[in-house]
Amino acid sequence: MRVAALYDVHGNLPALEAVLADPRCSEADVVVSGGDLCAGPMPLETLELLRRRRAVFVRGNADRELTGWPARRLTPAQRAELRAWPLTATLAVGGLGDVLFCHASPRRDDEILTRATPDPVVAEACAGAALVVCGHTHVQYDRVVGATRVVNAGSVGAPYEGRAAAFWALLGPEVQLVSTEYDVDAAVASIRATGYDNADELAQILLSPYGSDEATEELEARRRGA
Numbered sequence: 001m002r003v004a005a006l007y008d009v010h011g012n013l014p015a016l017e018a019v020l021a022d023p024r025c026s027e028a029d030v031v032v033s034g035g036d037l038c039a040g041p042m043p044l045e046t047l048e049l050l051r052r053r054r055a056v057f058v059r060g061n062a063d064r065e066l067t068g069w070p071a072r073r074l075t076p077a078q079r080a081e082l083r084a085w086p087l088t089a090t091l092a093v094g095g096l097g098d099v100l101f102c103h104a105s106p107r108r109d110d111e112i113l114t115r116a117t118p119d120p121v122v123a124e125a126c127a128g129a130a131l132v133v134c135g136h137t138h139v140q141y142d143r144v145v146g147a148t149r150v151v152n153a154g155s156v157g158a159p160y161e162g163r164a165a166a167f168w169a170l171l172g173p174e175v176q177l178v179s180t181e182y183d184v185d186a187a188v189a190s191i192r193a194t195g196y197d198n199a200d201e202l203a204q205i206l207l208s209p210y211g212s213d214e215a216t217e218e219l220e221a222r223r224r225g226a
Contacts, residue, residue, distance in 0.1 A: 001094050002172035004028035005101065005153040006050075007135030008060070010202070011040020011070060012157030014190055015166040016049060018182035019156055024170055025180075030091065034135045034153060035060020035103030038082060041196035043070040047078065059085035060103035060136065061110035069197045095173025100129045104136035112223040113150065114216045115141035122150060133169060137219050139212045140167055140177045151175055158205050160215035 004025045009016050019025050033055040037046055039062035050057070063082040071079060087109060088102045105111035105125040113122055114137055122145040126132050131149045139161065140154035154167030154177065161167055165179040188203045196202070 001029045001092065002027070002170065003030045003032055003091060003093050003099070005032045005034055005133050005169040005171060006055075006156050007034035007103070007153045007168070008036045008138055008155035008157060008159075009033070009038075009040070009046050010036055010062070010155070010157040011038055011042045011046055011196075012166075012187065012191070012202070012206075013042035013045045013049070014187035015157045015180075015182055016046055019166050019168055019180045020049070020053060022180045024176075024178060025168070028170065031055040032089065032091070032101050032133075033057045034101055034133070035085075035109065036062040036135070038063065038074065039066055039070050040157060040202065041070075041191045041194040041199060043073050044078070047074070047082075056089050056091070056101070057085045058089050058101050058103055059083070059087060059109055064109060069195075093172045096131055096171060096175070099131045099133060099171060101133045104134060106132060110136070112137060112219050113152075114139065114219050114223070115143055115152075116216055116220050117223065119145045123148065126150060131175075133171070137215070139215050139219075140169070142175060142177060149175075151177070153177070154179075158202060160205075160210040160212055162209055162211035164206060164209060 126148045138155035153169035156166045159167045164184040170176040192199045
């Protein structure tokens with residue numbers, strides 16, 4: 001079985017559509033939605049699209065605490081559905097064995113784990129799992145800590161990678177950190193047309209992306225409480 005891991009879409013429907021149309025993704029047996037799906041300009045559309053793809057959903061912190069403009073575009077039942085998604089999901093992936101999918105860490109949906117987080121912190125968070133796929137920080141990485149391999153799939157909808165694209169991971173029989181190009185200018189125009197109250201902020205992220213080194217440094221400072 002091959003799995004496409006799509007994380008941190010943040011309501012960016014054009015980016016999600018581009019990834020799902022990518023032949024590498026469309027040939028996957030399973031799509032995992034790794035959390036923070038709806039907190040953005042097109043929450044209902046992104047939810048419905050991944051429902052139609054029969055995705056396996058994992059809860060992110062923004063799904064649990066969805067508020068404001070995106071929350072008002074979903075029904076109470078839909079918001080309850082997001083909150084009810086599991087913290088983790090484990091799938092048997094061809095060539096890799098059991099893979100644990102979570103949003104931030106296996107124990108919390110808002111824990112910061114970066115490529116620079118000290119090994120003891122990562123080891124405690126992952127509790128001996130062989131392969132953990134996470135997101136939350138919007139920066140791809142692949143690192144080994146003791147007996148655990150930790151892969152961050154990156155962000156489809158609001159990446160911090162220093163260039164404009166949608167970032168995700170393909171698993172089976174190997175781990176591939178990949179990206180899909182799409183028309184970001186057109187996506188920004190569509191996002192602004194929704195009336196989303198944070199459209200300018202998201203447009204800035206998409207058009208002038210943070211670099212991964214800068215983002216990692218800022219995230220580590222936040223993790224340490226600096």
